[in-house]
Amino acid sequence: MKKKIVSLLLAASMVATLGACGSGSSSKDSSSSSAASSDSTAKADDPVQTLIKNTTGTVDLTLWCSETKEYQTVMKEIVDNFKKEYSDVDFNITIGSESEANTKDDLLKDVEAGADVFAFADDQTNELVKAGALQEVSTTYTYDPKETDTDGSLEAATIDGKVYAYPMTASNGYFLYYDKSVIPDEDAGSLDKILADCEKAGKTFGMEVSNAWYLYSFFKGAGLEATLNDDGKTTDCNWNATDTDPTGAQVAEAITAAAKSKAFKNLGNDDQMAAIKDGKMAACVNGTWSSQTVSDAWGKNLGAAKLPTFTVNGKQVQMGSFSGYKLIGVNAYSKQTGWAMLLAEYITNAENQMKIFKATGEGPANKEDQQSSDVTSSPAIAALNSQAEFASLQRVGANFWTPGNSLGQSLVEGKYSDAQKLLDEAVEGITAEVK
Structure with missing residues (x-):
């Protein structure tokens, strides 16, 4: 429970920081504080830069994805690109083999020892949320799944009006x-x-x-x-x-x-x-x-x-x-909530959903990707x-x-x-x- 509280406080503090940056004009004394530095304010308005600024030491993350050769290969490529994208940070990201069908059962054996980021089949969403294992997608960094992914995939990731995972594929059927x-x-x-x-x-x-x-x-x-x-x-x-x-x-x-x-x-x-x-x-x-x-x-x-x-x-x-759908979730007990969420977001962005499609044949949940000739053919x-x-x-x-x-x-x-x-x-x- 201690890990969960720390993670949630981290996410909340990030949101609060961003909110504070956008609401300073309500005070009569705001002019004196806002004169400090327009450049620093711009950086503070960028949640990714805020995350980088607040990071010290090595960021250790574990990612679970399908055990298939295709998934292991494409996820390694995506993770390597993620490290290059955020080269200012020292990452140690371990990719584990885990069938999406078994994720819930294996994770709930010991949530605190489980992966920070993991792929799972959408039918597991309800039980993972009830167990307190999924971090709510309350903060977004580079894109908002509500704007980019299909309604069906978002419905599969949503419990009681709150989004708890990032849609990755929309073809989990036979x-x-x-x-x-x-x-x-x-x-x-x-x-x-x-x-x-x-x-x-x-x-x-x-x-x-x-x-x-x-x-x-x-x-x-x-x-x-x-x-x-x-x-x-x-x-x-x-x-x-x-x-x-x-x-x-x-x-x-x-x-x-x-x-x-x-x-x-x-x-x-x-x-x-x-x-x-x-x-x-x-x-x-x-x-x-x-x-x-x-x-x-x-x-x-x-x-x-x-x-x-x-x-x-x-x-x-x-x-x-x-x-059904395959989703990417973030462990609510992760010690690196912010980076885990950003990695999950990165894995499921439009570019990487297409990479996953080309590597595995599994159709994307991203609306624009679904209209590409590669997918429709x-x-x-x-x-x-x-x-x-x-x-x-x-x-x-x-x-x-x-x-x-x-x-x-x-x-x-x-x-x-x-x-x-x-x-x-x-x-x-x-x-x-x-x-």
Whole structure:
């Protein structure tokens, strides 16, 4: 708590200093004080110069970002440029490897020992704020996210009207990649046809159904829900519904039926990419972060589209999906609050959001960047945009994941005798109170 108080006082003192510089004219004696030095006043009006002036010694910062080679490489470039930009200050910035999906859980193990600056998926914002782990974006240095980033990305970073993070990407969702030499464009809209084409060619289709993030797509597409309750902790889920069309059991059985195809492989990201590189996989459900690998493997045969339909009780149902954003947060317990905020701001400015896009394929949240020809011509971004109308922001409680993962594994394996009982047990776990 002591660290948090010190950090907040530092931020507050900076704001107060800036405010004082702009309000001196209200006093009759202001003329004597303002005559001191117009040059020093100008410098004081610049929050970056104020931060530099108040800095002594080495500034130690730790940055957590994705463990992927692409992210580690581009973040090193950005950090090196940051050091050059503020060469008057001695920095010691350590870049750590941390999956955005795990940031919240790992940070909350010991917030005070955690990274000063970190990337995370937007569905973690609520819990990080409630835990007091995120520094509010109450001071800006070089740009204001409210003016430059999309409304959706700002909504994802905002709790109770206060912004707690800096939008970095606006493409944290998934869609279909396919090899056009195996799957013609007209077949890419149907999971049945995709699997048939893969079987015929001796290829595979990859989707990590044992990951609740992807499993959601089947139930969401069928009109069933998994959403965060008003308490901000627990999940409301009706995947076991018996009075809907289709029912939850019918959706479950449809997933198992699709997974019985010899072409269907329940594989995660790394295994999918390995299979694609080896020429074994011709289609997969994945995201923009894999666009470069897929493009390198398939070249001119690269296809990308919205998720396909799947067969439920004899009917074709469009698959839904989660959508989301990746954000950069600042640890409320950082010993270097000002510099941590400036680094977070620097990472997410327009220029660096484009660097991140070009390095990783993940679409920017910056409004101007989104209009660039590089972004608008990306097959992956186009596919994600096509899926957008069937996607929902990822808003579920902590107990959604483990029971959801287990349910997906059971459905892929098909080792159950009663789909309704399986769903009832899963929903009981998903909707359980979060302790």
